[in-house]
Amino acid sequence: MTAKIPLHRLESEYVRGQLSLRRRDANQADLRPTGEYVLYWMQATHRFEDNWALRYAVLQADAMGKPLLIHQGLDPTYEHANDRIHTVILENAVALHRRAAKLGLRYQFVLRRRRDDDRRVVDRLAARATLVVTDLFPTAGIAARTARFAERCPVRVVEVESHCIVPFGNFVKEEYAARTIRPKIAKVLDHALEPVEDRGPRAKFPQALWDSLEVERLDLEALDVRAAVASCEIDHAVPPVPFPSGLDGARARLAAFCAGALADYAERRNEPSDTEGSSRLSPYLHFGQISAAEVLRTVRAAGHKASAEKFADELVTWRELAFNFCVRNPHHGKLKGLPDWVHRSMEKHKDDPREAIYSLEQLERAETHDELWNAAQREIVSTGYMHNVTRMLWGKSVLLWTARYKHALEHLILLNNKYGLDGRDPSSYGGIQWCFGKFDRPWFDKPVFGVIRPMSLARAREKFDAEAYIRMFPR
Numbered sequence: 001m002t003a004k005i006p007l008h009r010l011e012s013e014y015v016r017g018q019l020s021l022r023r024r025d026a027n028q029a030d031l032r033p034t035g036e037y038v039l040y041w042m043q044a045t046h047r048f049e050d051n052w053a054l055r056y057a058v059l060q061a062d063a064m065g066k067p068l069l070i071h072q073g074l075d076p077t078y079e080h081a082n083d084r085i086h087t088v089i090l091e092n093a094v095a096l097h098r099r100a101a102k103l104g105l106r107y108q109f110v111l112r113r114r115r116d117d118d119r120r121v122v123d124r125l126a127a128r129a130t131l132v133v134t135d136l137f138p139t140a141g142i143a144a145r146t147a148r149f150a151e152r153c154p155v156r157v158v159e160v161e162s163h164c165i166v167p168f169g170n171f172v173k174e175e176y177a178a179r180t181i182r183p184k185i186a187k188v189l190d191h192a193l194e195p196v197e198d199r200g201p202r203a204k205f206p207q208a209l210w211d212s213l214e215v216e217r218l219d220l221e222a223l224d225v226r227a228a229v230a231s232c233e234i235d236h237a238v239p240p241v242p243f244p245s246g247l248d249g250a251r252a253r254l255a256a257f258c259a260g261a262l263a264d265y266a267e268r269r270n271e272p273s274d275t276e277g278s279s280r281l282s283p284y285l286h287f288g289q290i291s292a293a294e295v296l297r298t299v300r301a302a303g304h305k306a307s308a309e310k311f312a313d314e315l316v317t318w319r320e321l322a323f324n325f326c327v328r329n330p331h332h333g334k335l336k337g338l339p340d341w342v343h344r345s346m347e348k349h350k351d352d353p354r355e356a357i358y359s360l361e362q363l364e365r366a367e368t369h370d371e372l373w374n375a376a377q378r379e380i381v382s383t384g385y386m387h388n389v390t391r392m393l394w395g396k397s398v399l400l401w402t403a404r405y406k407h408a409l410e411h412l413i414l415l416n417n418k419y420g421l422d423g424r425d426p427s428s429y430g431g432i433q434w435c436f437g438k439f440d441r442p443w444f445d446k447p448v449f450g451v452i453r454p455m456s457l458a459r460a461r462e463k464f465d466a467e468a469y470i471r472m473f474p475r
């Protein structure tokens with residue numbers, strides 16, 4: 001008999017407990033009781049469901065008898081701002097706009113097209129707010145933007161994390177490896193997965209107040225996404241890719257995965273030419289269009305216990321280890337984020353002869369001597385995605401083909417984050433740094449790799465159908 005999973009009300013002890021582990025104050029300013037609304041500044045969690053920041057904002061608004069304003073903005077200054085990323089965010093905004101009306105939420109979207117356009121929209125909105133709530137997210141420039149804003153904001157700013165299933169506050173220090181975080185996750189995972197009954201705030205947002213807000217909000221009803229993207233001062237050389245953005249797209253993908261590859265996930269995820277072999281949910285999870293909790297609840301409900309466990313190990317252990325790394329280690333994008341044994345070994349091997357040295361431009365154009373590596377690079381450039389198996393090989397090979405591991409790290413971060421729809425994510429830094437020994441232990445000493453776990457493109461060809469994969473991404 002399966003135990004009945006409780007559905008918690010928003011004002012339950014359960015929600016209070018979860019929120020206490022997910023929130024932190026970004027500044028020490030006071031609440032302003034005379035403020036006209038609670039502001040939720042949506043930055044990382046682009047959804048209304050299973051959104052802990054929104055839950056916190058609704059509860060606070062109710063407690064203070066205020067309405068709630070949900071504000072999302074997009075500007076051209078984020079790192080690698082390009083047509084690909086802009087399109088996904090804008091298409092989802094249209095879907096959010098439609099859902100907001102149904103859920104009784106006030107949602108607005110402001111698009112800053114040019115770098116010198118008004119950059120202080122959030123400041124103006126905060127000036128009339130009682131409290132500002134935003135997403136806690138360590139990468140994609142969000143943590144830094146929030147910190148700058150919180151410092152100058154005259155009212156309290158609270159960050160709330162919705163990225164992980166297990167609240168980030170469960171792990172107060174940087175975890176060492178998957179094996180250290182895994183047992184801690186296991187203890188609280190089922191509890192963290194319990195569903196919550198979401199609802200909108202009690203107070204209606206007055207029309208007069210909405211009209212009085214001095215913001216040039218985007219008309220999402222009549223939005224031509226392509227034209228809007230073309231009008232922005234961003235990198236137009238990275239084009240959009242076919243991607244059904246939004247919760248509906250995510251749910252369709254999840255359903256297809258549960259009905260298809262999930263049964264044989266442990267095997268099929270090892271075949272890069274099998275485009276349906278893994279969930280391909282990473283962009284949806286990155287943009288927060290679907291919650292990891294919903295994904296895991298759905299996967300578990302689909303049966304296939306062993307596969308579901310393997311999947312959970314990727315979705316929870318590895319993904320939340322990466323989040324913990326980025327949130328707890330300010331050097332997650334730098335060599336300093338790596339353990340000491342890596343630096344000692346790289347120093348010892350720095351002058352080892354390399355089979356080839358490639359510049360960033362050669363790598364970006366997929367001009368190496370290895371067609372499997374080139375195919376992986378072409379996959380991410382042309383589709384915005386790269387398979388996990390080739391991604392590991394792709395990262396490890398760049399370590400072999402650069403004069404210094406510092407260059408390898410910088411090149412990989414740039415290429416991954418510029419082209420990957422799931423780039424700029426905690427898992428981007430976790431995955432890339434893993435190639436350099438993060439979360440790992442020393443292996444046998446080898447040329448160039450030193451004691452970092454080696455991986456070989458040549459040997460990989462024996463493990464999967466490399467030729468089929470290469471054919472999928474022709475020159």
Ligand SMILES: Cc1cc2nc3c(=O)[nH]c(=O)nc-3n(C[C@H](O)[C@H](O)[C@H](O)COP(=O)(O)OP(=O)(O)OC[C@H]3O[C@@H](n4cnc5c(N)ncnc54)[C@H](O)[C@@H]3O)c2cc1C
Pocket residue numbers: 269278279280281282283285286314315316318319320322386387388389391392395416420422423424425427428429430431432434435
């Ligand atoms: C060099 C390198 C770079 C990477 N860059 C990114 C990145 O930019 N964004 C990103 O989301 N992942 C990244 N990863 C991790 C992993 O490759 C992708 O998450 C995975 O391939 C996404 O495909 P999927 O959604 O089909 O995964 P599935 O196998 O279906 O897994 C389900 C989900 O679990 C999470 N996940 C799976 N594997 C990992 C992992 N090893 N580490 C952390 N989370 C994981 C992802 O959110 C994924 O969507 C990187 C790995 C490496 C080695």
